[in-house]
Amino acid sequence: MKLRRSLIAVGAIAALSAAVVAGCAPSEGGGDGDGDTSSPGVALTIAKPDGAITTESHNPYLGDSSASKYGYAKVIFEPLALVNPTGDLGTTPWLAESVEWNEDYTELTVVPRSGVQWSDGTEFTGDDIVFTFDQFLNGTLTDTSGLNYEGASVDGDEITLSFADSKYTAQSRVLHTPIVPQHIWENIEDPNTDPLTGEGMAVGTGPYVLDVWSTESVTLTANESYWGGELAVPQLNYISYGDNAALTTALVSGEADWAQAFIPQIESSYLAADENNHFLVSSTAGAGTVFFNLQTKPFNDLAMRQALAWVIDRQAYVDIAREGASEPIWSVTGLGTLLEGEILPQYADQSYAVDVDKARQILTDAGYTWENESLIDPDGEAVSFSISVPAGWSDWNTEQALIAEELKEALGIEVRVDQPDWGGWDMARQEGDFQAIIHWLEDTGNAYGLYTSTMDPKWIVDDRAQFNFGRFEDPAVTEALNGYANAASDEDRQQALEVLQTAFVENVPAIPLGAHPLLGEYNTRNYVGFPTEEDQYASADPTQPAIVQILTNLEPAS
């Protein structure tokens, strides 16, 4: 969400300043930038727009350590396997030679990769894997991923990790757990918070090792003994710029090479500056979604929600609000193209479209009327509602305005655009004190994510919602959700999916607008082999675990 927060004004300036910059390119990489000569062996600079990161912590388990904020934890500590959040959604074994789930996804069997060394020279073994997971068991490490790990058993080469419940919907949470060296971590008192700043502490199996950490940048050099073979890039620099505008300037000038950022008017401000500049949008199973409050007027009426589904223009969301960096979702099942395989045959051809006549017909049938072109509900009151998104999330703020315009014009509904600060919005969504909001989905890499996010009462604890903000509740659906998550076989899962999809189509508890994308800006001046539109073996987002896969795939540009 961080990236969305840049103010519209700043965005406009970014475009403006970048236009100035673009007008006078190619420059020689401002000042002391060292990544601009196109000979092989130059450093690759990965940039973020998060402001100076002045506190040092290499802890991979802490969301806000410098290692996690920059993302360099991902090139030091490697996971068992990489789950592709886009493309084919496939799993690539990484530190394990093979990973295999049992039928009901409660047990994971892994074979540790042989011939792997920790960067301090110690050999990597299966004990390290068991130790890593056992930290969750004995409570030294807080189980922030909700793994409910129960223990491991070792049988020759094979290690079997057991979990209390099915991990079908949380495979990547298990597989992406960073594996840490037992010989170092067993001496750490509190692995939750330890910054690993001592000599010889930040040791992993990854392709790069820490060289210099300063408040301005972090430098890592290639791990000589890396198991994955020779690395094309000898040095990685991580830099964090003050905001999106500064990041864009750096990307355009070549001072930074690789980033994940929402850049306004990217075509003119970044892509036009150099033919080697590339921008890859990778759709994921998540989506920007309009959630309705199903408990109050006007959205306690199904006809109202259905009518909206036939009026809101998802293409406009993608083209205008997201400036192309997304993919519209039209299917009545709420699933995007990435999850097409999970759409049931009976819904395969059923898609929403912008069809005002149809929407008006639905409302008329439900007893709504119009008076002076404004919609009157069956109780005789004019229909109006507010749609709420935190101020400064510029893409969704634009979508608010678009929806307000569309509904006013097509149905005569007065939509109030509400832009509170984060705190107020957060409170309202948790306590159900709203009429409509735009929110993200829990991404599980399959259809379950959408349905649990919109219809599952398990998210409501102590009357506070983490998802299912509209408070949908239907025992049959709840049962199907649990059935899907804990299914013992694919057939059971398919049966549960039928119930879920039908319930979603019939009830329209929420309207997904467009796929949540992973973004990546990179240039191919010095290195090639990044994921492309045609070959999305990973997303081009350098903060994702798959960065190790990309780095081992890079080759010097000829």
Next chain:
Amino acid sequence: MTGVQPQLAELDTDALEVGTTATSADGGRARVPWRYLGRRAAFYLFTLWAAITINFFLRRMMKGDAVSQYLSRNRNVSPEAADALRTLLGLDSDKSLLEQYLDYWVLLAQGDLGISLLHGLRPVTEVVSGALPWTIGLVGVATIFSFAIGTVGGAVVGWRRGSRADALIPITTFLSTIPYFWLGLLAIAVFSVNLGWFPIGKAYGVGMRPGWNAEFIGQVLHHGALPIATIVVASLGGWMLGMRNMMLTVLDEDYITVAQAKGMPNQRVLWGYAARNAVLPQIQSFALSIGFIVGGSIVMEMVFSYPGIGKLLLDATNAKDYALMQGVFLVITISVLVANILADIVYAFLDPRTRQAGV
């Protein structure tokens, strides 16, 4: 000071010469105004207590929850783990507000400001001390430059009223009305991107190891030049206008006319008599602005990707990182108070009128 009384310290000047109306309260030696200082000290202690208390309660009035913020920042964390997280972040306390308030004072007295959620659970003192030197260095130097150039310039412009130098006033005022981020982006576009004279931002280059060596210091100066220059340009107008206006008032005073009638050299009248009196309000504002240096400059930090307190506070507020917010507010509060005390003391010595009431 000119050399009228070379043996005496600056504070020992005769009241008559500096143009005060106090004729008898102060003898040849300036007394330390104890009663006056004592009353001020009591006042400041009370202010400090009030500020810290408000600081404590203010954040409890803010809407929103640190844990849900943490979850929205880190989507790889399962929302189901919210409770575990609350324990990890130390937010599961069910103590009463009064107990928390007392604990807060105890910890404060031990120099323990808590841990920052936003910065990898490191102690707040470490987080703040990582950013503070950069802010003090950069904004401090810029403020001193701006004050010095503005005050001297304002004095000269005021002295030569009606000459062509007057044009400096509208020019500098105009420059300070330009939104700072625009000025900064323009400076980057021209001097960094086009001309390549300065780096685009940051405090020093990539892969640099901080240390007291020529290369590192050179880099810091090189990287700091553009931010300092833009801050000076943007804030010069206020200092210059203030000084020039005071000069115009002072120049109409009788003692200036007398000094000039006596045939005193213009330079001496300008610096020793006119500017010396006109500068008093400037010094007051300068002391106050020293307090605000610590607040940093959020826009500068964002435009130039410079480390500092401003962005730290902004992010902490957005993320409901209460411990860090309190820590930063505390530092700001204390430095504003210290600056006020300094201003009071300096003033008490420079201008005997201020302490007359207490005598």
